[in-house]
Structures are given as structure tokens and as C-alpha cells.
Amino acid sequence: MQLEQPTGAVFVQTTLKVLGGKWKLLILWYLKDEPKRFSELKRSIPNITEKMLMQQLRELEKDEIIVRNVRSTVPLKVEYSFSDYGKTIIPVLIPLCDWGKEHLQRINS
Amino acid sequence: MQLEQPTGAVFVQTTLKVLGGKWKLLILWYLKDEPKRFSELKRSIPNITEKMLMQQLRELEKDEIIVRNVRSTVPLKVEYSFSDYGKTIIPVLIPLCDWGKEHLQRINS
DNA sequence: CCGTATCCTCTACGATACTG
DNA sequence: CAGTATCGTAGAGGATACGG
Numbered sequence: 001m002q003l004e005q006p007t008g009a010v011f012v013q014t015t016l017k018v019l020g021g022k023w024k025l026l027i028l029w030y031l032k033d034e035p036k037r038f039s040e041l042k043r044s045i046p047n048i049t050e051k052m053l054m055q056q057l058r059e060l061e062k063d064e065i066i067v068r069n070v071r072s073t074v075p076l077k078v079e080y081s082f083s084d085y086g087k088t089i090i091p092v093l094i095p096l097c098d099w100g101k102e103h104l105q106r107i108n109s
Numbered sequence: 110m111q112l113e114q115p116t117g118a119v120f121v122q123t124t125l126k127v128l129g130g131k132w133k134l135l136i137l138w139y140l141k142d143e144p145k146r147f148s149e150l151k152r153s154i155p156n157i158t159e160k161m162l163m164q165q166l167r168e169l170e171k172d173e174i175i176v177r178n179v180r181s182t183v184p185l186k187v188e189y190s191f192s193d194y195g196k197t198i199i200p201v202l203i204p205l206c207d208w209g210k211e212h213l214q215r216i217n218s
Numbered sequence: 219c220c221g222t223a224t225c226c227t228c229t230a231c232g233a234t235a236c237t238g
Numbered sequence: 239c240a241g242t243a244t245c246g247t248a249g250a251g252g253a254t255a256c257g258g
Contacts, residue, residue, distance in 0.1 A: 011209030012202060018212065020129065022231070025121040038240055048196040049232060054241065074239045076238090085215075092208045093121060095201045100120030101198070103127065131251070158252060163221065184219045184238055185258090222257075229250090237242075 015092065018063050023048055023056045025096070028082075031066060032090060033079035065089060124201065127172050132157055133167045134205070137191075140175060141199060144190035174198060 006063065019025055030036060030044050042053055057080060060066045065086035072079040082090075128134055128208060132154065139153050144173060166189060169175045174195035180186040191199075 004212075005243090006213060008206045009135050009138040012138055012153060013204040014136055014209035014213050015205045016128075016209075019125070023119055025125055026118050029118040029121055042240095049234095050241070051233090052231065055231090070240095076241090078240060079120065088211070089208060092204045096124045097117045097120040099198060099201045100123035100125075101115075104120065104123050106194075151220095158254095159221070160223090160253090164251090167220095185221090187220065187252065220258090221253105223255085225253085227250105227252075230248095232247080233245085235243085235245105238240090 018060075018065065019089075019092075021056050021059065023052060025093070027053075027056055027060065028065070028086075028089070029097075031080060031082055032093065033070070035079045038078050038080070041080070060086075064067065090095060124185070127169075127174065128198075128201075130165045130168065132161060133169060134202070136165055137174070137195075137198070137202065138171065138206075140189060140191055141202065142179070144188045147187050150189070169195075175181075 019028075026045055027041060030041060036044070038053070038057075042048065042050065045053070046102075056065065057068070059078075061068055064083055066080050067077045067086075068085045069081065071079075118214075131205070135154060136150060139150060147162070147166075150166075151157065151159065154162070157190075166175065166177070170177055170189075173192055175189050176192045178188045178190065180188075
């Protein structure tokens with residue numbers, strides 16, 4: 001019995017692992033159009049703790065979806081933005097958003 | 110200060126709630142082309158426990174993504190399939206799958 | 219065959235305080 | 239401003255046994 005080839009089932013799971021954190025989709029959505037500073041993200045997502053924001057950003061960075069850019073000015077300036085590779089995930093985000101919108105309308109009526 | 114309108118950020122989160130369980134995407138993928146019996150799903154996903162399979166199916170049913178169809182024959186025959194509404198989520202699954210495939214190739218090289 | 223009922227583990231997430 | 243370090247908790251997920 002030989003190893004099976006990955007199938008569609010494996011692929012969808014793979015994507016979910018990258019996007020699956022509680023805040024990741026949210027973060028990516030806010031980063032989609034323009035780079036944002038740490039504090040800007042924090043303000044955009046009031047409920048998130050600094051620890052979680054940090055953690056999720058690091059994971060997205062490790063998956064090479066986003067890029068961390070540091071200016072060693074005073075005060076410190078750190079910007080997060082999509083990497084070129086990360087941008088390939090935007091076509092995935094759009095249908096996700098569209099369906100969520102429809103679904104929200106459905107369950108609210 | 111009035112309540113804000115839902116934005117794209119909220120929408121993506123909504124979709125993730127429906128698809129977010131550890132096994133849901135996997136289950137949906139196997140159900141995508143044809144209805145499957147409980148035992149067939151169990152066989153397709155060897156690592157899942159009956160409890161988890163049951164639980165995730167129930168949640169997908171509650172979200173009206175899938176439909177449970179019972180034949181009271183002996184032995185019992187229960188089939189799960191996409192609802193008409195559930196089928197609207199397939200266009201979301203496809204990009205998810207495509208990106209996962211590309212990503213797998215990327216991290217394996 | 220298709221579940222339910224217990225009990226248990228583990229980790230994702232959070233609250234809070236502190237630092238370069 | 240942009241983080242790190244600790245400690246704590248809820249709930250998702252799992253193992254196992256049993257029931258219609």
C-alpha cells in the first residue's frame with residue numbers, strides 16, 4: 001500500500017490552517033488595502049489583546065503572507081503589509097466575504 | 110455614536126464560523142459531489158471519532174448547509190447531502206482548495 | 219448501522235503587568 | 239510605540255463504552 005497523493009480535501013485543510021486563527025482573517029482584511037502599523041491594527045480591532053495581535057501577526061509572517069517593516073525612528077515605527085505571495089490569497093478572501101454577507105442577511109431574516 | 114454597519118471584516122468572520130470546525134471543510138469536500146452515508150464519511154476520514162463526526166454534521170445541518178436524510182430500513186440508512194443553500198458555499202470552497210494546493214507545493218520545495 | 223453519554227486532555231485564547 | 243512574560247481559563251477536541 002503506497003502513500004496517497006494529496007487530494008482536494010487536504011488542500012482546503014491546508015488553507016484553513018493558514019487562515020484559521022480567531023483574528024487572522026480580520027487582520028488580513030484590514031491589511032488588504034494598505035499597510036498598517038501595530039497600533040493602527042490594535043485600534044481597528046479593539047477587542048484583541050496585544051499578545052494575540054502579536055502572535056497572529058507572527059504566524060502570518062512565518063507563513064510569508066505578510067511582511068514586517070521596521071523603522072528605527074523614535075518613536076518606533078513598525079508597519080505590516082501583504083507580501084507579494086500573500087497577495088495571492090486575496091482572491092480567496094473575496095468569496096469568503098461575499099458568502100458571509102449573504103449568510104448574515106439570511107440568518108437575520 | 111450609532112451602531113456601525115457590518116463591514117467586509119465582519120463578513121469573512123461569519124463565513125469562518127460556519128466552516129471553522131476542525132473537520133468541517135473536510136466533510137463538505139467529501140459531500141460535494143455526492144451524498145454520503147455516515148459510515149462512508151467515517152471511512153473516508155479514518156482519524157475522526159464518531160462523536161466529532163456527529164457533532165460537526167449536526168452543526169452543518171443547523172447552519173442549513175447540509176441535509177440529513179433517514180431511511181428507516183434495517184439496517185438504518187442515513188445519508189448526508191448538500192442543501193440547495195449549502196451549494197452556494199461551493200464557489201468558496203474552490204478557491205480555498207486551489208490556494209491550498211499552491212501553498213502545499215510552495216512549502217514542500 | 220448510527221448514533222449517545224462520560225470523562226478527560228490540551229491548547230487556543232485572554233487578563234494583566236512589565237520593558238526597550 | 240511596539241512589544242514580552244506569566245498565569246489562568248473555557249471550550250474544542252478526543253477515548254472509550256454503551257444503546258436503539
